[in-house]
Amino acid sequence: NYSTLEETKQAALKIWNDQLHQIVVEGGTEEEKATFYSCYFRANLFPRKFYELDKEGNPYYFSPYDGKIHYGYMYTDTGFWDTFRAQLPLNALVHPDMHGKYVAALLDAYDQCGWLPSWSFPGEGGSMIGNHAISVLADAWSKGIRTFDPLKALQAYYHEATNKGPWGPSNGRDGWKEYFTLGFVPYPKYSESTAKTLEYAYDDFCGFKLAEMIGNSFYEYVFARQMYNYKNVFDPEVGFMRGRGEDGTWMPDFDPYEWGGPFTEGNAWHYLWSVFHDVDGLIGLLGGNENFVAKMDSVFTVPNTVKVGTYGRLIHEMTEMQMANMGQYAHGNQPIQHMIYLYNYAGAPWKAQQKVREVMRKLYNSTENGYPGDEDQGQTSSWYVLSALGFYSVCPGTNQYVIGSPVFRKATITLENGKQFIIEANKNDQDNVYIQSAKLNGQDYTKNYIRYEDIVDGGVLRFEMGNRPNKNRGTSPEDVPYSVSLYHSCDEYH
Numbered sequence: 001n002y003s004t005l006e007e008t009k010q011a012a013l014k015i016w017n018d019q020l021h022q023i024v025v026e027g028g029t030e031e032e033k034a035t036f037y038s039c040y041f042r043a044n045l046f047p048r049k050f051y052e053l054d055k056e057g058n059p060y061y062f063s064p065y066d067g068k069i070h071y072g073y074m075y076t077d078t079g080f081w082d083t084f085r086a087q088l089p090l091n092a093l094v095h096p097d098m099h100g101k102y103v104a105a106l107l108d109a110y111d112q113c114g115w116l117p118s119w120s121f122p123g124e125g126g127s128m129i130g131n132h133a134i135s136v137l138a139d140a141w142s143k144g145i146r147t148f149d150p151l152k153a154l155q156a157y158y159h160e161a162t163n164k165g166p167w168g169p170s171n172g173r174d175g176w177k178e179y180f181t182l183g184f185v186p187y188p189k190y191s192e193s194t195a196k197t198l199e200y201a202y203d204d205f206c207g208f209k210l211a212e213m214i215g216n217s218f219y220e221y222v223f224a225r226q227m228y229n230y231k232n233v234f235d236p237e238v239g240f241m242r243g244r245g246e247d248g249t250w251m252p253d254f255d256p257y258e259w260g261g262p263f264t265e266g267n268a269w270h271y272l273w274s275v276f277h278d279v280d281g282l283i284g285l286l287g288g289n290e291n292f293v294a295k296m297d298s299v300f301t302v303p304n305t306v307k308v309g310t311y312g313r314l315i316h317e318m319t320e321m322q323m324a325n326m327g328q329y330a331h332g333n334q335p336i337q338h339m340i341y342l343y344n345y346a347g348a349p350w351k352a353q354q355k356v357r358e359v360m361r362k363l364y365n366s367t368e369n370g371y372p373g374d375e376d377q378g379q380t381s382s383w384y385v386l387s388a389l390g391f392y393s394v395c396p397g398t399n400q401y402v403i404g405s406p407v408f409r410k411a412t413i414t415l416e417n418g419k420q421f422i423i424e425a426n427k428n429d430q431d432n433v434y435i436q437s438a439k440l441n442g443q444d445y446t447k448n449y450i451r452y453e454d455i456v457d458g459g460v461l462r463f464e465m466g467n468r469p470n471k472n473r474g475t476s477p478e479d480v481p482y483s484v485s486l487y488h489s490c491d492e493y494h
Helices: 005-020 030-043 087-094 096-113 133-142 150-161 176-182 193-214 217-224 229-233 279-285 289-301 316-324 339-345 349-363 379-389 452-456
Strands: 023-026 059-062 069-071 400-403 410-414 420-426 434-440 449-451 459-466
Touching: 005 030, 023 030, 023 379, 030 379, 087 096, 087 133, 087 379, 087 452, 096 133, 096 150, 133 150, 133 193, 150 193, 150 217, 176 193, 193 217, 193 229, 229 279, 279 289, 279 339, 289 339, 289 349, 339 349, 339 400, 349 379, 349 400, 349 434, 379 410, 400 452, 449 452, 452 459
Parallel strands: 420 459
Antiparallel strands: 023 410, 059 069, 400 449, 410 420, 434 459
16 A cells, blocks of 8 residues: 555556566667567556455456456456467466466356457457457467366367357357358358458367367367368469358459458458468468568568458558558558568578568657557557567467567566576677577577477577578578478368
8 A cells, every 4th residue: 555646656667667677678779679668568558457356365356248256367458369469479478377367267258158258348349350269278278378278268169160159250250150161251241251261260270289289189170170271262363362252253353452351451462471370381372482482572562552442441551551661561450460470481581580670660669659550459569579579479379489580689588487588689780680690598599480488498599690691591491480281281180
């Protein structure tokens, strides 16, 4: 208890200073430091506690899901369509104790309302698309945060994937019957159908992965059958994902610059890359590494043309993409935020290193205009925090963070277990953005990813940086990050 406003202010200052001090960055400019800590502050605001303590110190809460009081922990104010990508994987790294309570509370919410949360403010709204609670649960399990019953999680997700709930499109699964029988969600029977197909396929991968990790062959088989459904909305004639009718025909008058229709707040340029779990499979669809890299390059070189499509007007995401002036790269919204890191899968990691630094330099700053679009419950900030440290969570549900290019010459993460993980980048500055070589705990390290356990066990990841790309580092098959088709064929479960 504090007797004055000034005492309360100083106590809050100490709490935030201790919190932000968990990651100490050194060697960048003052502006880069201010941007980093502004983003880290924002990332730490979500999800929000929705419980209090009784006089004995036990947590309890009034549930927004069933209107009753329960003992335990509850969190709210997060939309998984945004936050599964980076904000929650960042929490798993720096706040594993809280994150363990959070994922356990997801199943409490399921008990209380019959559905897994997808967009809680504070109760379930079902906004946006996808069933990404399973991503959050599988990601936690893959990283050793095992505070929940995984079988119950799979049962809850199965219910989610085979029913449509009473709330918004991400409450249950819009078009689930067609997704199972046709292998895709048809358009125009269902709006945003191609985006839904892609995100359902990723979610089914997460269900498969959780089942695989616990040795449950039944759910492993159930979800594995659909995790390659992304291939069913790829049209090789145009080289993009696109809308497909219930009879299997492609929607006419395809234009990759047109927003809406079968896509969610984006167009075909943005959704081509939404195959988080099987980038190797996507590379195959596009004709191999060389074609894949060329297609990625073209995202930045084609004009920033916008065709409003079914939106009928300019929405702010369109305007933000045009203002960024990076072609069709729309960092102001979530669907394409991971895309730069995919160069690591196709033998061109140096391109990821250059582009990620360009985005951080060009689209972020410490002013009130310092975000390239909606900040979205900590997601856009978390993208920056992870990227500035030198890695990013391309595929939550696995234990890997894909390497980019760190902003600072040194960053020290003090982990909850008392250990420290230090990222050093010798000669790093705004020109020397390319990794020349790397060592992990003194041993040569060529992989284009780092594992969660490598970080939380503590140690030193040291990069030597330069102003020219090293086109020989990280190009071997064993250096590429995880893709499910490298371990399981599409035919294995059919």
